[in-house]
Amino acid sequence: MLNASSISEFPGNGEQNSAKATLGTILYVGGFELPDRNAAAQRVTANAKIFRALGYRVLLLGVTHQRSWPGGAPQPVDAGDEGMIGFEVPYPAGMKAWLHRISSPGPAAEVLRRAGVTDLVGVICYNHPAVAQARIAALAHSHGAWAAADCTEWYAPSRTRGVASLIRNLDIPLRMRFVNKRMDALITTSPFISDYYRRAGQPIVEIPTLMDPPVLAPADLMVKRTGGVTKLFFAGSGFDPAQVRNSTDGLKDRLDWVFEALDATHMRGAKFDLNLYGLDRDQYLALFPEHEPLLARLDGMYHFHGRRPRAELLSELTAAHFSIFFRSRTRTTLAGFPGKFSESIAFGTPVITNAMPSVAGFIEEGRSGFALDTADLAAAGARIAEVFAMDDRAIADMKSWCAQSQLFDYGRYIEPVRTWLAAIRT
Template sequence: MRTIIYVGGFELPDRNAAAQRVANNAKILQSLGYRVVLIGVSRQRPYDRRLYPAHCTVAGVDAWEIGYPLAQREWFDAISAVWPLTRAVEQGVAAPDNVAAVICYNHPAVAQARIARLARGWGAAALADCTEWYARRPWTSPANAVKNIDVGLRMHAVNRRMDGLITTAPFISRHYAGAGQPIIEIPTLIEPPPDGSPAPLPPGGPLPLAAIASGFGAAKRPSDIHDRIDWIIDLLDAVAARGVDFRLRIIGVDRDAYLLLFPHHVAVLDRLGPRVEMMGRLPRSDVLELLAASAFSFVLRHESRVTLAGFPTKYSESITYGTPCIINALPSVRAYHVEGQTGFSIDPRNGAEAVEALRRVLTMDRVAIDAMKQYCRTSAVFQASTFEPAMQTFLQSIGVAPRT
């Protein structure tokens, strides 16, 4: 059984969305007959150039982690590091002559180029899983300058020299379409819940809704927030004025942090009162439980290079857990969205038209909503098994041996 090594800044077992993506991609590779080794990072480990055992949610995957770099000298080492792979060999985790491919997940450019050279020296393919295109930072500090140079080098040069690319959205796939490499597009996949059917909605009372906020901790201005919770609140304020009763639970930000960026919403939130609850950060298990119990979730994003390059994990989580999603025009989800089944599309820029569309959705018969929830839960659109044939074709196209 040949080995595929996946290396990058994912925090196992599921501490960030990257880890969830990598675990599900590992499940695909494992199902195709490969032994999978994951090498992630941990903020609980020292950055001491050692590999530590880690835990993966997928049984049979060999998981390891290195310390997360904190000091400046550690960062400079990390952005050019090839030692995680050489340590894997030294510790008997992988044998070079048995490695079929190395996959770099959103990796620093210099480190990725060096890892690619090492992998090819072993006779393995060098691949990149490219799910982000980070925004340019102000050139106001050495750290920002290094980050800007790194992102530009990786996106415009290093990725184009890899043997194949795994992307998550059409935006990045089109960017590399002329490079001549095999490309496979895989959205963020989600492990399905153990039970097969979502619980039916209560027959009466406020309609339960959910939205997941991210980025508020690091944001300096409203434009830094990609998931537009403010749009959701404005729309629901207008819908509430038309007599619709609902309870929106917003996960990931509390009221104080939200109002630091959107202070003009004080009056709106006061007016909505208990209809909107900001719950702050919650364990992922609680998030998924709350999501599964909701009639609809929201994913409204403005378009930027960052949002176009990525795939909203919030969308795939929602559908997998049986909750249809109210979205705006997101190119990355277009191939997976079934209007009236996996949710509804609205355009927040259309004012009164968007409000009326949302009013119609939130006043649907609850039996019809339950039918949508069942459709989402059983669709399997974001499950690993759905992408096995495409992954096998991709690996064969770059000369990586299939199941042996």
């Protein structure tokens, strides 16, 4: 854990940082919770490793829901990896604090001052509020540095009422359609976003959600099904009926499609055990009350576990034979990259999904997983039954391939980022 003395010691904090960081400092700013409390933090720290490997010092400025303090000035926090320096500010409480966050570059300027940065070369804003991002870009330019946006989402307008929703509905198009196009460069996570900004002429590097591969023992990848039952894993969020209202448009994950396809699989005599995390049965039926008979037919073949600690989820993911999720094609889903896909591959579990553009290039049939056409869920269910008919050795081979593939290791993106950086400087 960093403490106040760590700030004054920057930039020589950590042997790896002082030994390799010779090209200057890059500041990454956004709503991530260090060291790994949300998916945003996992993405940003993985990207930061690329810059560190290229010889840059990396400062991370995130937020925290865990604590608050008077004044809200940036405080040191464990960045979760040697050679990266973390700071955080409290998540805004109240309208005044929230308006300050979405309009001010103050925390970024304060981190640069307190860390004694004299060699700033770039600032990256991760899905940052439009006005604050524009002002942070101006701050970077005042230091002679470039400013980039890491753009991984494009949410639809919020249906809820209130000032916060109104401002959010104004902020997103302002950032996506105007501010991002005026940044010096862009990091994206999907072909959809890359193609949208291509005409702006900025250097673009497309980086999916990266994942540090765990150390897995051979036993973790063995498959020995009992009674021919295939173990499935699903984890998701955003199933709050109050937020989705009367439409499924706000759902990233179409769990209803998963159940309908598996219902067709079950009718073909296939056996499975679907373990679901992130929601409970009541939440699901609040969204899809028409599925109560379907769930009754599949009784005993699925288990809702609700929200559980991340360590438990990763253990269950590794033990599963396949993970499964489907997504509809909306601007929100097209803009992002599903972290659950890269996480599943990294933890040695092939994925059954539909071929969204962001993941299509990573699906190798019979190795990393299977891509299904969800336009015909009965046909998708029949295909799943065929997958479940594979013998244990074939599934174990898929799990081993996933674990050894390093598809989402940050090292694969060092050269593309090096090329991107060179384009910014020219």
